[in-house]
Amino acid sequence: MIPSLDLLLALAFGNLGLMLLAGRNPTAGLLSMILYALQGWVLVMLMPALAEGAASGLAFQVFGWSLSWELNGLGWFFAIITVGAAFFSAWFAAGAWGVQGTRSPWAFHVTLAANVAAMLLLLASRDLLTLFIGWELVTWAGYAMMIQSGGPATRAAYKYLIYGVAGGLAVLAAVVLIQVQAGGLGFAAVAAWMPGISTGMLWALMLLLGVGFGIKMAFLPFHRWQAEAYGESPGPAAAFLGAISSRMGLFGLLILLVHFIGLARLDELLLPLIGLDARILWMWLSALTIIIPTFIALKQNDARMLLAWHGIGQGGYMLLGVLVGSELGVAGGLLHVFNYATYQAVLFLVMGAVVYRTGTAHLDRLGGLITRMPLSYVAMLFAIIGLAGLPPMNGFVSKWMVYKALLDEGLPLLFVAAVIGTLGTILSVFKLIHNVFLGQLRVEHEQIREVPFSMWGPMIALSLIVFITGYMPGLALDLVMVAQTSLGFAALDYHLGGFVTDTGNLNMLAVVSVLLLGMGIGAGIFLLGGNKSKRVHQLDNYAGGHFLTTEVRYHYSHHFYAGLLRLIGPWYITLIKRLEGGIAALTDTLAAGSDGLYRTAYTPILMLAATVLGLALVL
Amino acid sequence: MNPEILIALPLLAAFLLPAARRIDASVGIWWGPLVVLANLVIAAMAWWKVQLIGPQSIALGGFAAPLGIELRADHLGLSAAVLLNLAVLLLWPRETPDKARVSTILLVLTGAGCGLAMSADLFNLYVFFELVAVATYGLAAANGKGEALIASLRYLILGALGSALALLGIALVYAKTGTLNLTELGGMSEALSGPAGIGALVLMVVGFGVKAELFPLNNWVPEVYAHTESRVSALMAGIISKLGILVLLRLIAEVFGGSPGLEFLLWVGVLGVVTGELAAYGAKDMRRVLAYSSIGQMGLVAVALALGGETGFIAALILMLNHLLVKPALFLIADAWPGSLKALAGKGRARPLGAVLFVLLALSLIGVPPLPGFWGKYLLLDAIFTNVTEGAGLLVGLILAATVVEAAYFFRIAARLFGSGEAAEESKIPGLPAVAALFVIAFLALSVQTGRVGDYLKEVVHGLQPQELRMAQSDFPDPAASVNGKGERL
């Protein structure tokens, strides 16, 4: 087998076919894991060929357009994450979860395979037409993945679909417009054509494509669909979707903003009245995307919804970093894609495990699970430290790079905005781990056990990646640099432990070593210096002079952060919510009107009117 | 084999059927399908002949073109004839009380449809169009239910009024030019560029648009489709509506290319898309949803036709082809489900194959790549951006917004199909109807071979206009040039 793009696509689509046929078989999960691993291997082997682009032999001729595919560095970077996320999700679903935990493991395996295949096709596109085809396939594959658990997920997926179709059609309009105006659709041809176009045209294209790609990425103000859609999906599906699905939007935005338009041109594009340039506009949108959803996440009482809202916010860092444009910023933004995928997958998998055991993800109905599911607890601990962006986990590295880049480039306000987002993150992940794993164990959960290896295995493996790439970010930066150079930016000067820039450097090897040393000393003192604590049952205790009973909750979880939330106020969300409702109501009214029009008793009048108005129009 | 036989054979068989039925009653059952099958073979042979030796012009009765009636045995006409025969054969109604009479009507419909597809004479087109129309009035009433009769009568009134207006348009053209032959009319664009010519085009669009389900001449569509047998609905939505478009296609390609009157067709199409999709969103039962969606799709075709040019015509053809395969299959698949959308819950779990195919076909209507509907929409947008100088954004916006609505109602249905419901008890529902399976197979073949079909459609369009393709927004070409072009024609 010679590693090539063809082989990769063949593996991906072969997996899809296999799952369609054999998805009900108990070994299906294992089979698909092997196939994802093989795809990963092919991707790694493809790495040297990326400089010239790994072309595919697959080609179609339709209506005079030739469709063909070619993988470049940017796509490769996203593809690695995709296949990796799929591997761990499939692992999670391969064992107990897949056999008993879901309505149909077949649906999960098939939709996962379909998503991976569609994403690879998208990431390997080399012109706008194949990009659009891949784009639509990703949208529909994502929809299929979301509806599989039925119930409220169906409604969420429906909402996603409406947004997705609208976004897809905006992209389509832009693609056709470009094809007609530029005469070609190849990325290179379009990039060469772009500098010559008028400002109005550029705004139109940026709006259409930006809306289309932005919807997938749940960019403000198109963020309303995502949390529900991901949150309601079953555990491993949510992990996969949360880890990588939305990043397809980022992929599109990067091609649009960096490859096609170019950051320099963005600087020249001034908004009419305010005088803000387009790049700053995008950066502020990114910053708002970080802040607002993060604080909405604070309000959530369902763990999966909380995570999903965070997923939206984290996307903002990635685009913000890339738009800074310096080597450090771009590397930070892209590294965040990788890092985020790892810990978000862990978080959704852990919640999937919790739901598997307890049947709920509601934060008011959980607590104290640390004693029952310690491995899950450790995995979540690693992941939330990553999500919060604290050392020694990998989230810290990428966020640090983005902060530093913002400061270096003289954008302190955006830096403050990004830090506010991080504060919100810390608050809400504390709420998460506190309400799920710490505090009082509920009586009904006293008998539950840790999930089987097939489920904690991928969680722990991924959380180790979270830690290792935090300890040695150079490992992940190897991958990032492939994408960064492919985008046309200079490579960052990095090493295994961190990076070196003119204004300072970071060496995580040292940071983490010091941290671990400190923790080791602390642990040593604690353990050696006489750990005299005695383990008792949680109700074998008293509070306020009373013995505790099962009815009494001493674990504070209701209305977490109520005061803070009163301060923030919900005005920003209701505005867009009302807009959404208004559009729906308008559609309903127009639909009723049209239906009535076709039920009229006086059909000949319509014909006469059409004739007369038509004659008036053309004569 | 002479392509005229395509018209003569079914009509002859239709004339003989009532008498033959009196000799042996069983004739009424097998006679019709057998003749259509024979006709299909002849059509295929004629189609193949065109592939080999190129388009032919037939002077009926041996009277050369402007004097007599001209038939075109070209790619478009014979492809349509093959598809028509095939569709009639596959969608032969089963549940009608009066089989012999329905056979007669279908035979007439087949012959007239073939004539309509090939005729290149304005008045002859009108005659065949009326013939098809009267046959469909009969088909619409075929099941004898009261509602079907009402729907048929309302359809008849609209159709008759439209035909009268179309005839008025033809009268205007004739009074202005003194000829009815399309080839010759194509060379007289000077005479037709005045108000009489433009008005005639509008009147003919109104008249022929009744059958082509154009807005607002299509009020009959939901009524008729809701009350006829699903096969008849499938037949009418699938192929007969396309015959109306075919007439308009020939008229525009050969005579009225670039006429300002096309703007009317454009807006009629856009409003059809918008109102059709919206009404489908508001509809509460499956038949109506499919009927309204048909209106929307035909609106798209009308927009593509109005834009004209090679891209526009190919877009119209591929959209028609897509709809031709998809809509009958949808009607047939949905036939096994309860009519009301509310009662659909969980039916998809009982019949997963049908439901999955339903979704797949709906995806093509919405225009999801790489299904054929996507290429139609893509080419349509291409034509809009190429040909429309002002207001292209508005047009595209309206069409795409309607598409979002389309996706919304189709996936509301899909979600309901796969949602929870008392599915388990109904696992005895029969599987995919065989005929629907055939349509689905043809659809999949089209999806896989879109590239080749696209090449063929290009040839079809070129066969339609041997002289230089006229772009929609350009002025009329000067008469001398088109006379030269005419000389080389066929």
Added chain:
Amino acid sequence: MNELLSIGNLLYGGAAGLIVIGLFAVVARRHLIRVLLGVAVIEAGVNLMLVAAGFRPGAAAPIFDPQAISGPMVDPIPQALVLTAIVIGVAVLALGLTLAIRIHRQYGTLDTVALTRIVNAPAGSPESRAMMQRGGGGHES
């Protein structure tokens, strides 16, 4: 005055008048028989217009007479077309009337509003059943 009353104005004006009168019946009447008759009137107007299109002043009918001196003849084509169009109109009208009779028999009305309500009512709804009963059990026989 002569200008105004020329044969052309009479024919074309008459044709247009017939079309408009017929259209009035079609769009402003609720009774379907009247609507059908309106369509027939429109067709008459259109046919008149078609025949008028072949008119030539002073020309003879297009029938050759070996004895007569051959002068200009009017256009024979519209006459043939009109013959065809008349028959088509008759056929459609007859079918429409048959449908109307049958509908009237079943529902007892030809009012377009009432019929629209029946045809648009969801199957099995009280409305459609009520209308059926009003028409009497005639159609079972």
Added chain:
Amino acid sequence: MRQFASLLFLFGFAFFLSVLVGGLPFGAAPMQVGQAIVEQNIEATGAANAVTGVLLAFRGMDTLGELTILFVAATAAGMVVERRKHGVSRDSVAGFILLAGAELMFPFLLILGAYVILHGHLTPGGGFQGGAILAAAFFVPFLANPGRAFQGHAMAFVEAFAGATFILLGIFSIFREGDFMAPMFLGTGEFGQLVSAGSLPLLYLALGLKVGAELGSLVAEIAAAPGSDDPLIEEPQAAKDL
């Protein structure tokens, strides 16, 4: 409101119609094709009546189409209508004079119809006109006595035979002339004679019979529909308040 709108649109239509018609060259018909037909008709078809030449020879396909429309309309009407048993009509039987007159007119109408059909290629008249007279010959007695049986069986055979003849003559000409519906394979004959103008008289005969039979059966279908107690023409109350 609706009335107002329809009047408004009617005025609009009338206005545009006058604009359209006003642009037509009245009295100076272009006769692009018509002139050629007038000149070539005798040579090409041998029919004195140029209209017949156009109808049956130059535009024979239109004629085939129209008689098929009659046929299919009759068929559809027959499908729609619910049959009534013979002789149970509620319509009253006409008086003696009408009954006898109808019987008496029958042979005259028959002969007149045959004459008009057979001389269609020479004089004004032809298959349609003659066919209508033929149909009248049959349904005048029927109208006078609605209860009497209609010769459905014979009618069906006449219909089938006449229609088939029209097409078969067309197909036959393929073998003689190479073209479908070429009417001249019998030779143009001597101008002005009854037996001349190729197969046109034959075609007209078939056409006449077919039209007669179809019209007859259409009337029969309508008559066969059970009558209603309510008068048919009855404007709804709401519309009367215009």
